[in-house]
Amino acid sequence: MSSNPNPHQYIVTLSCADRPGIVHAVSGALMETGCNIAESQQYGSPETGTFFMRVQVTTTAGQAAVEAALAPVADAFEMELDVFDSARPARTLIICSKAGHALNDLLFQQRAGTLPIEVPLIVSNHQDLRPLAEFYGVPFVHLPVTAATKDEAEQRLLALVAEHRIDLVVLARYMQILSDDLCRQLSGRAINIHHSFLPSFKGARPYHQAHARGVKLIGATAHYVTADLDEGPIIEQEVIRVNHARTPEQFVSIGRDVEGRTLAQAVQWHAEHRVLLDGSRTVVFN
Template sequence: MSDAASQHADEPTHWVLTLSCPDRPGIVRAVAGVLADHGGNITESQQFGDPLSGLFFMRVQVSAYAPREVLAGAMSTVARTFAMTWSLDVVGRPVRTLVMGSTAAHCLNDLAFRQRSEKLPVDLVAVVSNHTSLAPLAEFYDIPFHHVPVTSATKAQAEARLLELVEELDVELVVLARYMQILSDDLCRRLAGRVINIHHSFLPSFKGARPYAQAHDRGVKLIGATAHYVTGDLDEGPIIEQDVERVDHTRSVDDLVALGQDVERRALARAVRWHAEHRVLLDGHRTIVFR
């Protein structure tokens, strides 16, 4: 059990419970009843029933003296009754996170700075890159750096090394912070729901390479960035967060790139925070985000 979960006996633990299941009457009553039966005091509760998918989603924060195994055992019974997918974690526990990048440093720097200064609830356990440009930045923040070169001939070995690191370091979340390589379908399936990418465009517009040049060519008045879960379909994964910046005809491509980096940082940081705080639940190819 984590340090946060093994507090002094006279202090309750603050838990976050998330769940999804087919929508039907009695779900909230059953969950609240289980928590109340074990001395839980609900401090935050959000829920949503999606009429399109027919699924019900819920996020609850609860303060309770009951240990994890007791609460989890009680929830397991309710979960079987309602066919739930669910998780129970300690509020604010840092999520073990591996960041992947290539040469652009702004997203990695922002995440590391926010983790240090704003208590972003992640534990950055490694930086993996196909270049060495980010090594000094990783060293500055005291994050172990791993250079894993990628070519068409070594892609399989590089992904195997990534999976080794995920296993060895007990990684819970992988963040592609402007990692300019496409992950294989097999890797995306093995890490489904655990990889967040920042795309420097307001998806679904301007997919693929050089989106700012594409946007400039079309004379857009807004540029944006999209943080999404990674799937085998390029830039098609469930969207977590998007942000925009207004521009006009006087802006060059370089201007858009510079402005866009600020947007990318903001969108990615929010997506990582919400994921780490268990505020994002998958709803098919969409997400439910409890802010």
């Protein structure tokens, strides 16, 4: 019987100022811990002069050993470097309001095993989606929000994030604007979805507005949450062509489908540690 432990799979992500020798140094440190590189992607940003890298490895060494081997390299190149266990799903808190299409897509894909997340909790400012949460067996917390209780509600949300050791917060059609302070505290770990029209339509019934203007493209944008409303670093976008024969109700149905797909794709890439921030942009190793 072999005494060797089962191999582990880790994902290494890093960013630093671009200069020669980075890939060689990282690969050498990984080799010293017996890592076999299964996938490696890198990109040098000409705009910011930053080098980005994602490496997936297999090894019998523990995570602490891999981190220790890479620590001198990270120090030498002044890197932001992380090592993740690919077997550990991202603990994800989903917040929503009344529309259930995006929430349902996420929960369905998670249950089907195609989305590497764990959902310990759903939070909503309305009760409408409690039955959907119960169908999937996920605890549901009703957290009403009014102008008078907004600060208290956001503090409660942050407490839930800490209590449940949340890695990622997903706004699945959550119809509340987050405060600047909450956006800062969730920076880089909160994803939102919104429709994308040419031209843009804001306010109530955007799909009906788009239909009235004869829009030919329906789309959605998934992005990280920032204090600038709907202007955070973009992770994924999708568009679908429509024509004059479509009704406003069909616009709504098509829009819901594309929103759900786009959000789920962004969540998957984030959970797989394929998204790195490059200022106001993202590098997505897909």
